[in-house]
Amino acid sequence: MQIDLTGRTAIVTGSTGGIGLAIAKGLTASGAHVIINGRRPAAVAQAVKALGALGKGSVAGFTGDLGTAEGCAALVAAHPHCDILINNLGIFEQKDFFETPDADWARFFEVNVMSGVRLARAYLPGMQARDWGRVVFISSESAFNVPVEMIHYGFSKTAQVTIARGLAERMAGTNVTVNSVLPGxxxxxxxxxxxxxxxxxxxxxxxxxxxxxxxxxxxxxxxxxxASVDEVANMVVYLSSPQASATTGAAVRVDGGVLSTI
Known part of the structure; x- marks a missing residue:
């Protein structure tokens, strides 16, 4: 399968390292123009330089905290066009339910959930008008296999799956797909x-x-x-491609079989 994303603009949130950087690398290697995002200018610059060395696609950086409404608005103002939106930004921590205050629940909701909500709300209308687009929420197997040691994290990942499914239905009848990916x-x-x-x-x-x-x-x-970060990224790149045109509203597992369901 030859994935060609030449001419497409992709935004990958939280992409200066880990799964996000691997996704950005895969999209760049497929010919896309990729926007790297992080909160630290040095990390963004380093990621842009590394992907630029691939000699494929093109890369730009945006430094900002997309866990805030202001940060999301600044990204949209700086990069108003998006064909492929990868909502990868996320935080996690182990903390017992009875020791997790309201502030932590609110923080996880803002970063893990509302960042994707705000960006999807901003970019989906343009995708719909052009009748082509891809949105992927990077959730987790913890969305269904909720970890007792971080229930607030599991809640935020379940919310992402719900939003992705709802948005896929909202885009019904168009060539815009919305999916979630569940890494293990x-x-x-x-x-x-x-x-x-x-x-x-x-x-x-x-x-x-x-x-x-x-x-x-x-x-x-x-x-x-x-799993390796590249194994997760491979699935995301596929879902971002024209070849995945019939896959939407799906929660696609890259969990190594952790979820014992069929």
């Missing part, structure tokens, strides 16, 4: 940082330690390891 445990910078003390203590490889972590915390995993 993924060896991104965040997980690697969490597992680094164990690696330093034991000298084992990060992949081995991550696989052990997966089997401890997600024993239903079929692949019995953490």
């Amino acid at each position: 445990p993924t060896l991104s910078e965040g997980l690697a940082e969490m597992l680094k003390p164990e690696q330093e203590k034991t000298g084992r490889s990060m992949e081995e330690i991550a696989a052990e972590f997966v089997m401890q915390h997600r024993p239903s995993s079929i692949i019995r390891r953490a």
Whole structure:
């Protein structure tokens, strides 16, 4: 399958590292003009430079906090055209339900949910007018397999799936698709940082330690390891392509089989 996104503009939120950067890389390699986003100018500049070195597509950067209404408005003002919107921005933390105050619930809602709501509301009308567009919400298997150690995170991921499905129905009859992607445990910078003390203590490889972590915390995993960021990005790039024209309103799993449903 040859995916060609030449002439398409893609925005990937929270894309200076991890899954977001891998998605941006995949879209750029497919010929798209990709907008990188992050809160730190240095990180944005570094990501733009790295993707620019691919020699395919083109890359621009936007520095701003898209977890706020002001940040979203500034992005739309700076980049009013979008064909492919990847709502990847997200935060997570482990915290017991009884120790999670209202402020944390509100913060997770603003960053994980409302960032995607605001940008979809801004860009979908243009996609509808042009009768082509792709919106992907990066959710999580935690949307259905809600982690007891971070219920507020699981709630925000379930909300993303609901919004994506509703927006797909709202775009019915057009060539605009809206989907959510559900990664499972993924060896991104965040997980690697969490597992680094164990690696330093034991000298084992990060992949081995991550696989052990997966089997401890997600024993239903079929692949019995953490996915790579590229494995998640591959699915997102496909959903962003013309080839995925009949896939919409779907919650697509890249969870390694963690969810034990058919």
